[in-house]
Amino acid sequence: MCVFVQKAAVDRVLSAFRSICGEDCVSLGEAVREQHGKDESVHKCRPPDVVVFPRCVEEVSSLAKVCHDHNLPIIPFGTGTGLEGGVGAVKGGVCFSLRNMEQILDLHQEDFDVTVEPGVTRKTLNAYLRDTGLWFPVDPGADASLCGMAATSASGTNAVRYGTMRENVMNLEVVLSNGTVIHTAGKGRRPRKTSAGYNLTNLFVGSEGTLGIITKTTLRLYGIPESMVSAVCSFPSVQAAVDSTVQILQAGVPVARIEFLDDVMIDACNKFSSLSYPVTPTLFLEFHGSERSLEEQVATAEEITQSNEGSDFQWAQDAETRNRLWKARHDAWYAAQALRPGCKAYSTDVCVPLSRLPQIIVETKKDLLESRLTGPIAGHVGDGNFHCLMVVDPNDPDELHRVHLFTERLAR
């Protein structure tokens, strides 16, 4: 292990690990280490020196204490579905794979909250909730661990209506680097709001594992809407699509999702997901509510899109068609990658005020063209947030350099 100086120390640490969580829960195998050194991004695999699989918060705490005493880096690992290389062990160290902690605890149906361990994913929780009439709407696409979503402040297509993790985490149990266990909102508490003390919960949400290991997350739940309907609308220009978004939000339509796909992105999705939408700037929309409120939401939204020369809405009312549509949106990452087989995708994440969005997307597309780069654009436009999915040949240094220059310009 690169981070240890002496063989004796290595043995001491490993034996401490084994005595805490048993032989089976400590792995030095190359395959296991490789698997825990990367996520779904283009970032290079940076395997940890050892992977541990604790089964409860007490084990996490004891393991952390050993790491702390030996000055070893700790890297928490959920599902590895991240897109930003956050799990890479850049200085070696110990990966805490939390998949064995997979309990769903303390579901309070009347209070709309639940507590989950790090091994519980978004889809597992929603399957568990199915008969309760409740759901957890934050949906970053991948079937990520909910504690990982808290650690990375995950967002997604529903954020315009339900908020991001920031608005939906009520409490966290966290193991600090020295093994101390804290509850950010107080032990066993699940306040809807609070102004007592510093807001530690939201300091840990988005801290990407740098402040501690999240071992439990208490989440806010929502009632499943009576009806949902999705629609697709094509536009003659980026401006027309984004203007429609701004006007729909200004009109107070409580739209649940509103996603922009540029011509390159919709083309990729058509090919990857066997769809046949016109290859022009496009909005995917979804409305949640009662039958009656849906009618009204849709009527207002359609009036606005048509005044911006949008096409008629193409409907997806039944669950299957809706799921197919949103799966296509969620698969945008793979669809982009499939545009150039053998290449890797690399996502940028830009959030700007809504009013500046059309101009920035138009400029970005121009820049991509001039830089000879493939970069379909998709965005949670309701929040002014868009992703440019760079599809890059990792073996072409000149192209990598152009990507680097492009992303630097974009960040500015």
Place this chain on the structure above:
Amino acid sequence: MCVFVQKAAVDRVLSAFRSICGEDCVSLGEAVREQHGKDESVHKCRPPDVVVFPRCVEEVSSLAKVCHDHNLPIIPFGTGTGLEGGVGAVKGGVCFSLRNMEQILDLHQEDFDVTVEPGVTRKTLNAYLRDTGLWFPVDPGADASLCGMAATSASGTNAVRYGTMRENVMNLEVVLSNGTVIHTAGKGRRPRKTSAGYNLTNLFVGSEGTLGIITKTTLRLYGIPESMVSAVCSFPSVQAAVDSTVQILQAGVPVARIEFLDDVMIDACNKFSSLSYPVTPTLFLEFHGSERSLEEQVATAEEITQSNEGSDFQWAQDAETRNRLWKARHDAWYAAQALRPGCKAYSTDVCVPLSRLPQIIVETKKDLLESRLTGPIAGHVGDGNFHCLMVVDPNDPDELHRVHLFTERLAR
């Protein structure tokens, strides 16, 4: 000044203050100091040693630096409308009264955001926004400074629909104790959401001035709803009123306000605001939306309240009647006080999971009775939050002792 050791140091500090913001903006007068040592609560006045009135962030920064160099406590002061004694200079020091910084900056109508200085109150901002079709809904009752509301993580009757300050502050300019000026989300930035870096904005929201002086707040705005309607509904029991609240929220009715008043509270409001509602547990409700969605919201809510033996809704549809109703709710504090002339009100603030609310309110009322205390109860029940407004004779030590014991039990 108690905090200074030497006369020479006092003179040096005062002369530094005067050279920064001018003779007129530094006050040692007793009346001014008294006025800045208390808020609207029962907490004893704790006057600062000196009050300064900076006019811009540069002056705040320079003044803070002087305080830092001389190890003097700094107490930021907005409007003094707090109810928890947060402005008291418990160890003396320098009060920064920020009322001279009263600019409204950077209104971005298309992006639904605006930036305000600490002298701008909630009502001033909404008056300024009147012609734009936008408003800022967080409403703690008093006409508080918006930066003060950020500092205290203010909430209010609208929180169930629009959230608290926590969800509606996008960026803060803060002067740290040593004079350093920071922007919690980056200078000039106003992201709808972000997962880049630690969430400093929400660390400062609710920090009560302990981490720095907020000199600018960037706020999220909302479209003014097409219609609003308020209703009052009386119930045979606390349980029936709270059950109705839970069921209305579970049914997904996007209620804008839902406020509980117990029999003692509604009696006080009737007397203070010349109303004539039945003296039983009561809900004040408000619905926002389009004409059509209102009809539906109201129909669902009324069906639920009637199934819980609530009375027919008493309507307040026109702006004047609505304002009268909510003014009565906002004046609950004074109404409680008026129950016992010569006494002071003292508010407790408790937030519990919704499912536990009826039991806790019933127990609290029983405890009040047994302790021979006057404590009308009002609550933002949509969040499980309620206030027991203790009306206390400050000259009766035995009563003060009973209040102390009661609040200790309540906090548990």
